[in-house]
Amino acid sequence: MAEARRYGVLQAWFQEILPAAGNARRLGVLTLIQSLGLGVFLTSSAVFFTRTIGIPAQRVGLALSVAGLCGLVCTVPIGRLADRLGAGRVLTVNFLLAAVGFTAYCLVDGFAAFLAVACAIAVLETSAGALQASLTDALVGEGERVRVSAQMRSLFNLGFLGGAALAGAAIAAGTSTALYATVLANAALQLVSVAVLLGMRLSAGPGPRAAAAADAPGGVLRSAALRDVRYVAVALVCGALELYHPLLTVGLPLWIVTGTDAPALLVSGLLILDTVLVLLFQVTVSRGAGTPVGAARMLRWAGWA
Template sequence: MQLLSNSDPATGVVPVQQPNTESKRGFARRLADSLSDPVLRILVIATLIGRVGRGVFATITVLFITFVLGLTVGEAAIVLGISSAVGIGASYLGGRLADSLSARRMLFWLMAAEGLALACYPFAGGFTSVLIIACIASMLSSASNATRMAIIARAFEGPARVSTRAILRTVTNVSMAAGAALAGIALLVNTPTAYRVVLIGAGAVYVIGAIPVWRLPQRVDAPKRTAATHDSSQPAVSQSAAPRLGRSPFRDPRYLVLTALAAVFGMQFGLAEVGVPLWIVSHTTAPTVLVSILLIVNTVIVIIFQIPLSRGTHDLRKAGKVVTIAGVLMALACVAYALSAGVSMVPAIALLVVAAIVHAFAEVWSQAGTWGLSFELADEANAGAYQGVFSMGFGVGAMAAPFVVAGTALAFGMPGWIALAAIFLAAALGISAIARRAAAPVAATALAAAAAPRGN
């Protein structure tokens, strides 16, 4: 498997023996080869360091603001909801600015500022200060993520883009798990001072993670662009070679529909983080500790399979197929979750573990497919804006997920789970239909080129 390549190595001869040779190489060696690209190597190092700090915050921030600062559960929910909404708007802004400013410098300053904002949590005095800090941190996080996606879109092509996202997601899961383990120090000591020290340290780690980003090469920045002209006195080649102002993603109905459907399917993250834990505690006989076990199962599956199962999803048809598979698996997972209610403990545990495994593979395939489509269907000249819009959709889905899950599965049991399964399957089939329609002209062009007579 070739994880990353910036050029086509084809020589005109079908490489019959290459797949066998590649399959014998170890995963670590192939990953090391892919990291020879300076952009990917820098992004991996920054992610590996910074996401450790993020893992700490994801684990103990809510506990800190409730148990240490004394906010109620309702106030904590308001903080999370408002800050998420602020982050949605910042996604497009970050991506749009990455099309006109230096994306590498933007990413550095956004990550550094985010780390400082996160380190301010221990100094909060109450609801208002926590809300301000959370909104600032969410805004910076969303903008930096959109900027990072713009950098990937410009620095790589075709399969390399999806592979890069798969690698970074794998690294993110490893680092977040390490951060969660470090957060256990504060949980074990369980004093306000311990929480504050660990949070400040995590913010400092996040700032350190921004340092490698400063060394990103200049090629990740957007080229200076001019509006397209129709001056017939200019040579056609010169006009086509000049950087152009791209199409706005808000004027691209196909991309907006893709974003909306991907946002709907993206609610499966909220199902895993909110719905399943509440379902286990309130509707099944399974022990509460199973919530942590299922999270570990999900993390391990993503780490092992995200990279290999993302291979080839830059191809529109394959991207559509893997999203369809993800939709079917997600529907099956919903049914398995539903069946875990009303049975004794052992069958409940077995059904929940099976559901979590199927759910994890649905997550992996859905991410791989939607990544490929989000890159391939975007206007290359406006990569940042397109990735910003796609990130906005994901944010909307994340906000809606708790309400949708609560209003279906948690409220009505089996009928609600069936409704949720239908929602996921319909979104997947819609994404697949977009992929097939987008791939049709590409396939027709390829067939026409193959059928055309060859010159000497």
């Protein structure tokens, strides 16, 4: 009986995170593919950068910081390009270039080359998140947007979990070949993402919100948010809270690999544990965020946490 109850709970959870058939499910497949590649790469990158390529940990941190700044600066211009051409088209090119970028990591033989590749990939990865959000906005109805976004996040973590496990196997193998394979696997998954996008038969035009912003006189909608001081303040606070992400995926792995006697496999174990916790509770915690008041309340709790 206990086994049947556990099966029922698991089945209910799976049904909860599975998007409805159609565009939402196709977006879910895309999210799974992308997160699988990201999980493989991020989990193994600290070992790959420091032990396989041979870049000192301090220089890795410096390069990734510069790369993050490049990603921040380029997000808005790429977003405006998506407003004109459509998020689907720009995202397709993004994934193609990402496949080239991750393959280029296998050719890096010094800090300058590492910095150049890291900056290019940071621009592509940072903009990809915004482009996928814009694509979701264009393909999913407004009434389902919060739920679908939560489902995408759960599917993202499910894929990341699988990627972290695969990376753990590569780290356990302890060979350069296995670590190069993780990077090339991520490059291949970018091409699979391109195939999924092309299969959606996306329209060339921008989504409804982007089109409205483009048609507004004098870019009224585009600049309205920047004139709202409270909105900008919240955005800056949220940006500061997002520092947990590089600390978890870059800082902690680098410290484990270069500053402790712990086995490198611990990186994979910690990221898997973190992902499992998020995977189990993401959709449940997102309930109540469908209104501005509910979303603000949850944001406050997240900030305190």
